[in-house]
Amino acid sequence: MTVTDPTTAPIPSFDDEDEGGRKLVLICSKGSLDMAYPGLVLANAALGEGIETHIFFTFWGFEIINKKTMGDLKFVAMGNPATHMPNAVMGLPGMTAVSTKMMRKQIADLDIPEVPEFLDIIHASGGHLWACRMSADMMKLTEDDLYEGVEGIISATDFMELSEGAQTLFI
Amino acid sequence: MPVATMQGREIHVDEEGFLTDPTEWDEELAKQLATNIGLELTDRHYEVIRFARADAAEQGETPTLRRMQATGGFPTKELFQLFPKKPAKKLSYVAGLQKPVGCV
Numbered sequence: 001m002t003v004t005d006p007t008t009a010p011i012p013s014f015d016d017e018d019e020g021g022r023k024l025v026l027i028c029s030k031g032s033l034d035m036a037y038p039g040l041v042l043a044n045a046a047l048g049e050g051i052e053t054h055i056f057f058t059f060w061g062f063e064i065i066n067k068k069t070m071g072d073l074k075f076v077a078m079g080n081p082a083t084h085m086p087n088a089v090m091g092l093p094g095m096t097a098v099s100t101k102m103m104r105k106q107i108a109d110l111d112i113p114e115v116p117e118f119l120d121i122i123h124a125s126g127g128h129l130w131a132c133r134m135s136a137d138m139m140k141l142t143e144d145d146l147y148e149g150v151e152g153i154i155s156a157t158d159f160m161e162l163s164e165g166a167q168t169l170f171i
Numbered sequence: 172m173p174v175a176t177m178q179g180r181e182i183h184v185d186e187e188g189f190l191t192d193p194t195e196w197d198e199e200l201a202k203q204l205a206t207n208i209g210l211e212l213t214d215r216h217y218e219v220i221r222f223a224r225a226d227a228a229e230q231g232e233t234p235t236l237r238r239m240q241a242t243g244g245f246p247t248k249e250l251f252q253l254f255p256k257k258p259a260k261k262l263s264y265v266a267g268l269q270k271p272v273g274c275v
Binding site for chain 2: 048
């Protein structure tokens with residue numbers, strides 16, 4: 001195929017306008033290293049596609065935005081059949097540290113950032129981070145305890161307003 | 172693969188319009204590519220583009236936004252301003268590079 005007129009050369013369709021109304025809400029409810037990444041990776045990808053993106057952290061998901069824990073999430077292999085390791089072994093003392101270290105290395109080898117840096121990237125890309133009111137109250141945490149990019153601690157009702165018309169994923 | 176004629180010469184592109192041969196690119200062509208997607212290039216755009224091309228030539232793949240920040244020193248926020256909505260894709264298109272392939 002030869003295109004001689006530059007105006008008919010293929011031009012990537014970035015569909016800027018089409019994405020205008022698309023909105024993604026991710027609910028992060030888990031606090032383990034392996035369950036933190038799906039939400040962060042999807043949020044980052046959505047932002048890179050120009051999609052309005054919100055992450056709502058609830059219950060154990062607070063581990064991801066709690067300044068004390070965000071850099072130190074763990075991967076527990078025991079009880080996870082996908083590791084194909086016997087529970088009798090994975091339940092031994094120190095195994096969580098070993099499996100966490102292994103997973104961290106695998107993630108780093110793929111040049112994927114650690115959780116705090118990933119939050120920085122998502123925040124800088126215009127992603128919105130929210131924390132759940134009930135979880136904050138239960139864990140006696142305030143905004144001061146949370147990652148700076150968290151815009152607010154909001155109620156379930158606020159969440160309903162926020163997620164109106166959005167594609168929503170519970171992780 | 173389509174061959175487009177831009178700036179009076181043949182340019183090899185893929186089905187979407189991304190250049191397949193980075194050596195066919197020059198800074199004048201970047202201007203045309205930018206116009207194609209509604210962007211007007213500033214000196215700062217060119218700084219970003221030059222780094223992306225140099226890094227891609229060295230690494231063999233289009234840099235991710237994270238790499239653009241960590242290695243190139245271009246803040247993610249600014250890249251979103253320079254190449255609105257889809258910075259990684261728009262930057263690679265204008266810079267004559269392939270779309271980034273990784274998830275992050």
